[in-house]
Amino acid sequence: VADPRAFLEQLPDDELGRALRELAGSLAVPVAAAPGRPDIATRVRARLAAEPPVGVPKRRWGLRPMRRGLVLALAALLILAAVVGAVGLGLPGLRIIFGDIPTPRPTASPTRSPSSPAPLGSFLGLGTALTLGEAERAASFDMVLPTDPAIGPPDASYIADGRVALVWASDETLPPVASGIGLIINEFQGDVDEGYYQKIVGSGTRLTKVTVGGSPGYWISGAPHFFFYVDPSGKEVDDSHRVVGDTLIWTTGGVTYRIETSLGMQAAIRLAESLE
């Protein structure tokens, strides 16, 4: 085009409109969901959970609203988490962030035949329910299980994007961590350089550095907290947007394990070390 101005000027409205639509694709628009950091929706949720606006009912989870300073600290940590990548607290891929817990994630009603009852813990959104054998075959690593006969095999197994979740009903051996649930063990291939967990921890949560069979880990206790996971491509995974209780988390042999239990730290570590 010899003279772009003369060319553009003579275009009829519809062709000028088409040129403008095409121009839209070349604009330097900021990105809402950039890899390696929480997207806008996540940041908004964190802000709303921390500081619910007046007039909107706040879900009762027995938690006090955070103060403004803490909100700013949360925002700063979210940014920090994005910047520091997987350096953090020493566990490959684990980010720990302080914040208030949000309301539970909405779940669509699962479609299932009326004859089969829902597997234990299906309300937790842990993934697709499988038999234990199927879960073992589907996992990309060697799954481990508790060897204590009092605990026995899990009552339900789930898998979501390669992450395995094993669930036991509560009984006298396993005091409840959630309604009817006595123990949850998560196992997933942790990647040191890519992907990381972000853990938003309530302000009443304590973090204790522990050793599990010689591997570093954390015992996270006190106020409930929740997880979300960012996969290697930077996409936030619909994983465990759910409130969890006391948790032991550690990594060994490239696999990260998470145990949710009400047994206390020492028993949790013993249980962890008995897995094989």
Next chain:
Amino acid sequence: LKVEGRPLEDAELIERARTGEVMAYEELVRRYQDVAVRTAYVISPDGDAEDAVQDAFVKAYAALPRFRTQAPFRPWLLRIVANEARNRRRSAGRRAGLVLRAAEDRRPGDAAPSPESAVLENETRATLLSAVNGLRDDDREIIAARYLLDLSEAEAAETLGIPRGTVKSRLSRALARLREQFRAAEGGMTGG
């Protein structure tokens, strides 16, 4: 959500968000965050678009009780975003305006340029953009809504807070003034 079957409708998420489920709201606004950032950017290119969208989403959450359930959610949300972006506009003299992203910045998923688009290479694109940047705010907004954001007439009207019946006439006036920009630039070239 995806592991449990069907995606929830906007209306369901809105209902849940209204009862205080911030995660339902998160899911809802994630669907619109891309168009929201784009909207904030075309309305206030020099403002921090991400920041404007974040604040707008927080305000929209508080305004949810006033949302009419049967109405489409997207333009309602975009109107709040547009207002937030307008509040961040700089005075006209200090604006840089919309900018083109670097050619090598092609994002994954971007379509390869069509043969037609060869028409719009380089200088033409830059000329068109600087003409858009030279428009007054209301002209630039209507062009942005209909063409840069590709909103329908109804959505453009609601997003910009103008009567629907005026969209066509405003757009045609804005296009006429866009042509004047080309002419003014030509004149400037030959005369200066």
